Amino acid sequence: MGTVTGDDRFIELDDVEKVFQVRRRVGLLRRERHEVRAVDGIGFRVARGEMVGYIGPNGAGKSTTIKMLTGILTPSGGRLRVAGIDPSRERTRLAHRIGVVFGQRTTLWWDLPLRDSYRLMHRMYRIPDRRYRENLDRCVELLDLGALLEVPVRQLSLGQRMRGDIAAALLHDPEVLYLDEPTIGLDVISKARVRQFLKELNAERGTTVLLTTHDLTDIEQLCRRVMVIDHGRLMYDGSLAGLHEAGASERMLVIDLERELPPIALEPVPGVEPGAQPVLRTVKVEGPRQWLAFPASASAAPLVARIAAAYPLVDLSVREPDIEAVIARMYASGS
Numbered sequence: 001m002g003t004v005t006g007d008d009r010f011i012e013l014d015d016v017e018k019v020f021q022v023r024r025r026v027g028l029l030r031r032e033r034h035e036v037r038a039v040d041g042i043g044f045r046v047a048r049g050e051m052v053g054y055i056g057p058n059g060a061g062k063s064t065t066i067k068m069l070t071g072i073l074t075p076s077g078g079r080l081r082v083a084g085i086d087p088s089r090e091r092t093r094l095a096h097r098i099g100v101v102f103g104q105r106t107t108l109w110w111d112l113p114l115r116d117s118y119r120l121m122h123r124m125y126r127i128p129d130r131r132y133r134e135n136l137d138r139c140v141e142l143l144d145l146g147a148l149l150e151v152p153v154r155q156l157s158l159g160q161r162m163r164g165d166i167a168a169a170l171l172h173d174p175e176v177l178y179l180d181e182p183t184i185g186l187d188v189i190s191k192a193r194v195r196q197f198l199k200e201l202n203a204e205r206g207t208t209v210l211l212t213t214h215d216l217t218d219i220e221q222l223c224r225r226v227m228v229i230d231h232g233r234l235m236y237d238g239s240l241a242g243l244h245e246a247g248a249s250e251r252m253l254v255i256d257l258e259r260e261l262p263p264i265a266l267e268p269v270p271g272v273e274p275g276a277q278p279v280l281r282t283v284k285v286e287g288p289r290q291w292l293a294f295p296a297s298a299s300a301a302p303l304v305a306r307i308a309a310a311y312p313l314v315d316l317s318v319r320e321p322d323i324e325a326v327i328a329r330m331y332a333s334g335s
């Protein structure tokens, strides 16, 4: 078995830094060296079996962190361990214990049918036959890959390819899975399927998951804990509700009524303190459609039920605030 390590610090970073030396052109001929501190002194622990969101604006240092965790990049400073292993020193040994999915790139062979890519991985990772077959069968079933196995990867849609990539990352039973934007560009149904699969994986196998995303719904549905990074530093580590509170952010109900009506206004719920009731704020009314903002930390379901009881509701959706907006408000409120 692998290196023994405390389960509460399965992933461990202490004051980790990554500094890139870049040359920048100054004027026509001169080039100047300067430093980019992509990761600037980050420390955190992730326990075995946790599912953690790792979010932040573009260029914050997320991918650089993940690359250090996989051993692709060596930290410039600090200490980093995954399952007790120093990734950059023992990258190959670690590779047998981790899985990585980059939403924007594929690890599959472009010209080969999915099944052949998996066969290659079977050999590359020296996965025991039985384990390989069991894992493949399970992924094929849960990710609905049956009809796609003989299709060359280049002919797959983005959502199909992503499911194919997730299966590829799991064939060797990794203990840790790093997901970099796993639902980017997917339609609603594919997103739901990927999220459901990850939830089951985590619940059944106890796989530790570190998830980078710009989609707050991913976090909301999958992660009890979220870390926010910006300019290479950890800005927040806690629950999503806590993040919403820190950012005082709002979600939006988009309501389609049967006909055009004045802005929706709800009667207060009897017996509940006025201060404890979520406040609905009308943002826009356009014909029978209304946009209503409510505090992101409040639950949407009771609000929807109250609206449905009082108004002729035809359709509705809940829009999440985007991560950049939440983080911007977090700064503004001085957290």
Ligand SMILES: Nc1ncnc2c1ncn2[C@@H]1O[C@H](COP(=O)(O)OP(=O)(O)OP(=O)(O)O)[C@@H](O)[C@H]1O
Pocket (backbone or CB within 6 Å): 020, 021, 022, 036, 037, 038, 056, 057, 058, 059, 060, 061, 062, 063, 064, 065
């Ligand atoms: N190989 C490199 N050489 C020089 N600078 C780099 C390199 N890789 C990343 N950077 C810089 O480091 C910073 C952090 O980049 P990183 O890719 O980690 O951000 P990110 O949070 O993953 O962003 P995104 O959400 O856009 O993927 C950026 O300023 C980026 O330009």
